[in-house]
Amino acid sequence: MGKWTVWGAVVALLTVSAPAGSAATATAREAAAAARSAHPTWSGQGARAATEKPNIIFILTDDLDAADIAKFPNISKLLTAQGTTFSRFFVTNPWCCPSRSSILRSQSVHNHQVSSNRFPSGGFPKFHPMEGSTVGTWMRQAGYRTALLGKYLNEYPAGKATYIPPGWDEWAVPVTALYQEYGYRLNANGGIAPHGFAPEDYLADVLTRKAVDFAAKDGPFFLYLSPVAPHRPAHYAPRHENAFADAKAPRTPSFNQEDVSAEPEWIRRRKPLSNKVIKEIDRHYRDRLRAMLGVDDMVGTLVSELTRTGKLSNTYIFFTSDNGFHLGHHRLRPGKTTPFEEDIRVPMIVRGPGVPAGHTVRELGSSVDFAATFADLAGGRLPEFCEGRSLVPLLFGDAVPWRNAALVEFVQPDYAPGTPPTYNVLRTDRYSYVEYATGERQLYDLSADPYQLRNLAAVAEPELIRRLSEWLGRLRTCQGATCRTASVAPPSGTLAELSTIRPVNAGWSQNPVPMAPLMPATPDLWRRKS
Structure with a gap:
């Protein structure tokens, strides 16, 4: 097929069938089939057959684990209850910049070679030479207005505060104080806008307003919306300061694990967590939940505005995180980068036309799949170096050959x-x-x-x-x-x-x-x- 591969044909490369569906899956397929018939623009074969392209919103949180989604009312009611959850979705690397590079390029770490958050092994300067071919450029080539609002890559902008990568029609990314939520400078379409410490400067709210304005314009759009919550220091909006006052980090069986004698040396050398450390973990956990309420408000506002403008029925919303997070599991202080499930498995929810409500997909998903899925929905094409599969068949309950192993x-x-x-x-x-x-x-x-x-x-x-x-x-x-x-x-x-x-x-x-x-x-x- 030359330089480009038509993504609808990718599944033909695979050789085994997906597991047979359960009765619940069959019911979900029937519901999806009915929904597809109500949206005739969907061909059922991984491409748009009619002229109307769907809008796509990709919400990428930062360091959000998969355990606490039910605590956020808008995400729970408007996404989980109205969409499909991927219960086993994995990142290619449990660290910010390598994981985000995989999302942007649909490649594993050993192929894009961005292996850390700092140059020369990682960071924005390492990724920069690849910016001519990313999900932004691919979606623009598919006929979409594109926007990236929020966090881009660690070490951006590397001294070029007004720089905007190829592929993005609208751009609003902090160039200073990225994780503070206040007191930052924002590259807004090439102009630098300083933001202070007033309530209206809260970054999640600023990004929400910009997202609403972008979505209101004419034409199909692809919105890459990347709030920094709940990344530490997990600053929250004043309106949320009293929330979750009594919350404690989940005491799972692996919390402050008693016996680590069979583990690798980097785990064995860790002492049990003290009461003081556990209290600090609980405090950080509360701050993370409060910070996520700003993202929850973002979801609520977006869905409300899409409903008001009549665009919700033709919009897919994807919600996920760049990596998970551990909070006392396996004797580990709060963080990421480990091979444990808490760090490599992330939440992933999709709602949109024809997507079954309240459904769960158990097949193994990977962050390399996002670009393939967006291109599939958009009727676009991806370069042959891309590794991911379109998640579209799974969203509609179709039995297709699928992966049986994911790489981290x-x-x-x-x-x-x-x-x-x-x-x-x-x-x-x-x-x-x-x-x-x-x-x-x-x-x-x-x-x-x-x-x-x-x-x-x-x-x-x-x-x-x-x-x-x-x-x-x-x-x-x-x-x-x-x-x-x-x-x-x-x-x-x-x-x-x-x-x-x-x-x-x-x-x-x-x-x-x-x-x-x-x-x-x-x-x-x-x-x-x-």
């Missing part, structure tokens, strides 16, 4: 020695399998141990470890379309065979299986840099 990659930079060692994660339907540059491993059977309390790596069946390691090795060296095929099934054997291997073998610790070479064939990425 993390590179420890020299400037952040407190982060975990470099690692890769293979996340399947049942397992989370991790390989570290140190030679250590983690293996969790999530069907029996959803809180990741028992690392089975030292007692696992050797054949299981061998196959998971081989599969991980295939994914971390893939490029473009080969990433889609590599995620379908393990290189050796079948998924059915893999499922029959018992996870535990008492004699495994005396007979370890060597790991596949940890580093993929992209040495520039994996060389330890600052």
